[in-house]
Amino acid sequence: VEPRGGGRGLRAAGIGWIAPWRHKLDGLGAAAAGRLIASAGLRVSSLCRGGFFPAPPGEREARAADNRRALEEAAELGGDVLVLVCGPPLGRDLAGARAEIAEGIERLCPAARELGVRLGIEPLHPMLVAERSAIVTLGEALDLAERFDPDTVGVIVDAYHVFWDPRLAEQLARAAGRILGFHVSDWVTPAGDLLASRALMGDGVIDLPGVRTLVEAAGYRGPIEVEVIDTKLAGRSGADVLAEVVERFSTHV
């Protein structure tokens, strides 16, 4: 649901939070979007996304500046969490990419503290390791986050990205005090397009109440973001999708 419209519809449906994506703000600007969101009675749970740290040497400065700009936009929106999608390796060197990611986060920390925006490292599903993120397990995201102050760096738990992990319960217990966001959707079979098959909750195989129980046992009490990315929904009206999201959330999360 884009911030331009629908804000009051969300509020009327009992939804108090929204998580904008940066590229959806183009042309409006973060400060104006923040005013629209606030005037609709909504709060910003997170801004998606900063990151993509591994870069050719000549592009690192521009990437760092863009990440700093993402932090400013999060603050202008009235949010206090920037989701980090950390980026894939440039070639075959996963270990090198992971080191570059750690350096990139370290470099971003002073601006994050200054702006009062926390950095949420989101581990993505391992199938996205070569296209979106070299950080692919919650354990690895926590190893990284624990190198920094918990007031500045934490993790985002997206059920779709982590549900498969045999160490999930153990790592969620460890994540206490570091969880900055919790995302839900569902994994359908047969798996389709890697980037457009995050189905409505209840359509797939993820034990969402089970994951939620673990997240809440780790002390997380913040908003839960519904992050469904499914081309099959594109033909339906926003109001129709919203009504179904609310129903699915109450039944399956």
Added chain:
Amino acid sequence: VEPRGGGRGLRAAGIGWIAPWRHKLDGLGAAAAGRLIASAGLRVSSLCRGGFFPAPPGEREARAADNRRALEEAAELGGDVLVLVCGPPLGRDLAGARAEIAEGIERLCPAARELGVRLGIEPLHPMLVAERSAIVTLGEALDLAERFDPDTVGVIVDAYHVFWDPRLAEQLARAAGRILGFHVSDWVTPAGDLLASRALMGDGVIDLPGVRTLVEAAGYRGPIEVEVIDTKLAGRSGADVLAEVVERFSTHV
């Protein structure tokens, strides 16, 4: 390459081993296939596959009998490793599926010992958790294997399935004495069909020499299986594909 033809072509290309798939033996029989393979001067590195342990209660006996039959076929082929693709959960209960898998392996061990065939637990990529295997990391496969005698149960390391894992080096070091097979192919981007995108070595992003170094540092000296599953190769002749596999192996593994 199917065992019916091409065996002497493999030998002439310097390849001494073949890993049949069970369903490719249909109509020929394992014993006859074993004689063909031996007469071509080849040895059987493994038989693919047993497993699929999670089953409705009414189907468990048939599944166990089929797994016992797979062990017999491995022995008839002259092989001593049966690859286990452990199977997905029936519903949303991953922990339950993992417990059923452990029970299924335990039940299969006496027949494996009796027939002199070892069980190789193959962790599959987490994107296949809901369709092929609830065992999705090398660490988890080792946790499972270590419950049994190393002469009976080990693991299969397939670079395609495990390359993404931030704990890979650590888990491969731990795997010393348990590695029963090593498979190579490559991961291409953008990722396509989940089951038919295992490309020729060198086409993708996996650091195959790096993985091979770790596997050999763990003491593995057995055959390396090329397991490419790529619909783009289907139109080419067996001899042509074989020549390219040999070239790619020498250059990229």
